[in-house]
Amino acid sequence: MAALISPSPAAPAGTPPAPPCSFVIFGASGDLTGRLLTPALYHLMREGLLDPGFEILGIDRIEHDDAGFRRTLGEALHTLGADARNGIDEAAWDRLAAGIRYLQGDFADPETYRRLAEHLAQRAEATGRANAVFYLAVAPRFFAPIAAALSSAGLLTESDRCFRRLVVEKPFGTDLASARELNAKLLAAASETQIYRIDHYLGKETVQNILAFRFGNGIFEPLWNRDHIEHVQITAAETVGVERRGRFYDATGALRDMVPNHLFQLLAMTAMEAPNSFAADAVRTEKTKVIEALRNLSPEEVPRMVVRGQYDAGTVLGKPRAAYRQEPDVAPGSITETYVALKATIDNWRWSGVPFYLRTGKSLAVRRTEIAIQFKQAPAVLFREAVDGPTPNLLVIRIQPDEGISLRFAAKVPGREMRLGHVEMDFRYAEYFQAEPQTGYETLIYDCLTGDPTLFQRADNIETGWAEVQPILDRWVAHPEAPQLYTAGSDGPACADELLARDGYKWLPLT
């Protein structure tokens, strides 16, 4: 078998391969392993960024042997992970597949951890490699018990010769109290430096590019404040409905699912101060400071500042979509929101008085995540007589799917009268950089393997996010009301438009 495996290609210039490691996936037969982790690991192997002795050890209850598990991951990669341009590089897959193993076991059974310890010890003896990453791709109720069991089995003990790391997926708690409790339990099992809490938005190139754009250019930062910016809109619009996640989603809703994590990450990247360096703690501290500066809403303010909607039947991308309440595993009278929009205020020197409007929803007209910065209007004095006055400059950072950045500015429309039109300068990632499509998990996994936690959430990042949305959750519990309905395939509920209209603004149209 080994003879068939071609050597690793050279890693991209300047990027060293990650150290040898066992990548232990708890919940290995779940959706995440096939859909995201396997393609991401394959991409890393193809780029020469994994050590040739890299091992993937799947752990789950269902029956498999090494070959069966390898086959399952291979099928998932070939159906979901194939990159349309290049297809699958079979040699890279073979290199990855050679290190795939499976351990059948119950997460609650100490015997599972004893066998895992035995496996890792044998591997360390045979290869001199004892590094391990434990990836918790499991339901949240298992996070703390697995961490505790790993710790009791001595599997989280590091030494000069090996690292042991724990990766925890979202959702991280369901409110402030549960997030604190989970942090306390994880920190009883491992130290903060061993815990890698994932927010997959941070793996997106375009999200990381926000910092490059802001701090790598001299011309934007001087304008990036209340003197020049009128307001900011952050949108994460999805066309998907709840699909097969009704049970999870109906207990969660759009606010918990998207706001304290993904949308706050986008807000933090947009509004944070320049860190002293790109060192993990320098970046994470600045991000936490912005979220901490968000004004906490009083119970009375919540209905005015936060609106919610739920999709009704409609047509999304030309296909009929049932009403949310008719979706599988959703209660027929559910008052869970599938859309939320809110006005956030950052009480600090830079942003005082600049509203940040956030919106996210499912079953909308288009899939689009973007940050729109509207600058203050130029004084209109010169153009009082003009047929059309100036429109404010607008900078749009498009996170997905059409990644790029555009800047709108005024220009004279050719002709004899002074007439202003607006034009757009547009940078599109796909045209400029010939980057191959990736899942976003490549960066996160590589960073975890190399011990760089910059793109992961620290305990305080998580708790600050929850602390900001907790008053909203409390108010909704105290005053349960049905969200306003919006037609599936539309731009969202009317109440979201009213939220901005009160301040004299409009959302950028989705279509």
Ligand code: BG6
């Ligand atoms: C997940 C949410 O965290 O993010 C999903 O649970 C949502 O409901 C998804 O669809 C959005 O991620 P992306 O990368 O498609 O914007």
